[in-house]
Amino acid sequence: MRALEVIDCHVLVIGSGGAGIRAAIEADRYGETVLLSKSITGKGGCTTMAEGGYNAVLRDTDACALHTEDTMRGGAYLNDPALVDALVHDAPARLSDLVSWGAVFDASADGEVAQRSFGGQCRPRTCYAGDRTGHEMIATLMERLRGSGVERIEETPAIELLKDSGRVCGALTLDRKGEVRAIRADAVVLATGGGARVYDVSTNSGTGSGDGFAIGYRAGAELIDMEMVQFHPTGAVYPYDARGRLVTEAVRGEGGRLINAAGERFMNCYDPERMELSTRDVVARAIATEVLEGRGTKNGGVWLDVTHLPARRIEERLPVMLEQFLRFGVDIRTEPMEVAPTAHHIMGGLSITPEGQTTLPGLFACGECSGGVHGANRLGGNALADTQVFGKRAGEAAGRSPERRATIDRVQVEAQEERLTAFFRGEVSPISVQRQLQQAMWDGAGIRRNESDLRTTLGTVGELNGAGLNAASGRNLTACCAVQNLCTTAGLIVRSALLRPESRGAHYRTDIVQTWDAQTSPFGHTRISLKGAGIEEAGR
């Protein structure tokens, strides 16, 4: 066996979306930092795809207390209050960081960052750059990163966290040629994003495979609320291969109306007060119900209509949507869009403190792979803010970690080498396992859930997780690892869903009748780790 190549650094950041790059920029102030990307840095992850915006309290007409209340109520009061507090109070300062680093957010007539209305919020609080806000943030962060001392390792995923006497001390990586390397670090930040690609219909980037959930779980970290999966109400339904592609909430923020096949503005029946700008869980279930009850379009969606808006406003505020639909032959200035719910965001994740500290020493997490900030349902515009607030906090806390000596555990390395070698002997295509997993999760653990379907799904996920995956060549090893991570993530979602005997936020159980609402619920977080799983319950 060849000697293992080891890279040494102070902080290792895994994942290069908005949270990861922000964490790396911060950690770099404290010592040598490595940013590990599965993609070309800046191209992977979901931040760059985020369209709508960034929530921050900027004006006197708004207040942190209001942002907090909107976030808690939107999250069905399952949010960790300390994390919400950090989000709300830091979001303006992190926005200022972006602005001072050159971000080109849209400006209002009074020369400030412009803000618009988003679902579930009592004030126009969402800062934006047209409908490519995430792209703007990544462009800004990439400029900052290029000017920093951070070392970038690209197109190389982490496959396992390294531990030395109970403390995380680095990670094993796998490059495009199938070569394993070790990165030893004083602290590791997981910023690997979400895992909504466990579902057949999803908005997520092709790079997301729930890596942080899976490798964090395998290393022994605790995850909370993994059953809380946000289905974005409006994903594209045509063409088939583009199903699930995000149709930004900004469309509704700008005044878009939801209409069923009978021509009815149906949100009137679900949330007459907030209508289309209700929270995402409510709107997604409303659309799913309309379709289920036979009032959907022939492609299984509903109409989202902006034709009553002036064409110029659509061109200015929703240019990406306009262009994307035009490409598929729909001019949204004159025709409605056909939309249906799509798996979008995982609210659950690694349990963290406001400093991003996980339950494992040496391991930090931020962004979508962490849990607790958004509770049972995330507000549009809070995810981009989350990436910056907790990216900075985790990067800083990791950076402040003391320097340590750590030895790389040969047993761990050999176990991983054995795992990879087995892929050359396997016979099952990872592509087919992924497809079966996505279909099973969509059918049995989607918007509407019940115990029986969840149990069936758990069985399927377990079988798929045990499949002997085959790697056609060294460069296919990463795909095998990614599919296993998707299976692990799916298992965490389904097991957690079975633990929560209530409907709350995005988690909707059709087989449970409950007498409580979100504020009076006896239940708290679900918690899951290698040690076991359970749900917090009042009085127990």
Next chain:
Amino acid sequence: MTEITVTVLRFNPETDAGPHPEEYTVEVHDGARVLHALHAVHAQDETLAYRYCCGSGQCGSCAVQVDGAPVLACLAEAKDGMVVGPLALPVVQDLEVDLSPYLERLAYIDPAPCAAFPTKEEIEAIKPLRDCIECMACVSVCPALLVTDFAGPTAMRQDLRLALDPRDTGDRINEAVKEGLFFCTSCQRCWKVCPKGIEIPGKAIERLREIANRQGLSLPRHIDVAELVRTTGRSVPRTKETFLEEVPGVIEPEGEARATVGFFVGCMYNGRLPDAALDMIEVMRRNGIRVVVPHEQVCCGSPLIRTGQTAFLDQLKRRNIEAFRSRGIDTVMTMCAGCGSTLKNDYDTPFTVMDATEVLDRYGIEPPAKLRIAATYHDPCHLLRGQGISEEPRALLRKVAETFVETPNRCCGSGGGVRSGVPEEAAALGAMRGEAFEASGADVVVSCCPFCEFHIAEHTKLPVKDLMTLLREGYEQKDRDGAGQQ
């Protein structure tokens, strides 16, 4: 589901001698994109290497060539029989190319501490330059990159983005000059392949050159040309009798006039290649087109716009527009690709502008004799991309040449002030063009642009002719043949 055939150019530089096509038959859904076809190929053959991330045109990972043209795989529709290859950049494996050398050359902001948020106007100026997703399609087609160490079109876009941002403290203009600001030939390929449609030559490079001009950084040869235009109204010095000196204000056709057009001659045809312009006049006369030639017309300003020297541009524009407007002309004909592109894209004219080939296409021509030549055609960048004209000149050429052969299109290197400002780059690109023509099997090179013709003639052993000259020769041959028969 539909069955389609996809050919993928496979190449592993570690094991293969060169790229080789492999054909796959796959099933795709209605409306599938190239990326979905590649997913289907990958499901058959998991060794295929290709990149993708967002799948919705926002990350720039999946740029490939489909049938020779750069596209984003996630946006371009899959077609039966398509050939998918990597961008024309160093291949890592199959469809994956090495983007890092070009990404590394993008400048990043050096922000002032405590800088204020830009004004709405400043934001609106920067925004169009901010759409770039760094897919590097522009870099893969840029001719300047073949022969210079130009940082590439999108690096120029980024330099202007920073130059326009009040928060940035860097000296972006000097940097842009060092990174090759004056290497761009204004061939327009970069923005025609840009999935975001960012008009880099006109909206970034020429703007940077304008700022460079104000800072005294224009190239000496460019300053000389501007001075010539300022003092003489022409970008070409008078060395012989000019076209305008030779012709009257109105040139009547043979026989009845079918149409009347104004003629904007341009400096090159006026001063350096007047014979080609006279040939064109004969072709128009023969085909019943009356040509009005205002003698007070001056340089269109293209050499000034391309090099960022726009201080007195508006005077030229006013004089030219007035020359035709005052004669009540509703169609102005250009013959020079550069003038035509400038009048169409940089002017706001009260008349229609048409290239001579468009005029002949619209009114139809008397067939000339077919000359016993094998001709190839050079697409002038400012005609092909500047005006979207490719078929009209080819149709005319097929009428007069016995044999027509194609030579793959590329810029000859003479545009954008490169011939005068960076002659070694122009010569290197011209030499590549010459080699390509000589390999085409043609015995004459034909074009519709005096800059291209003049430049290419220096770099090929083959004769280079203006299309209008060839048409006139076709008519003369026809007349000789007719006389012989009588």
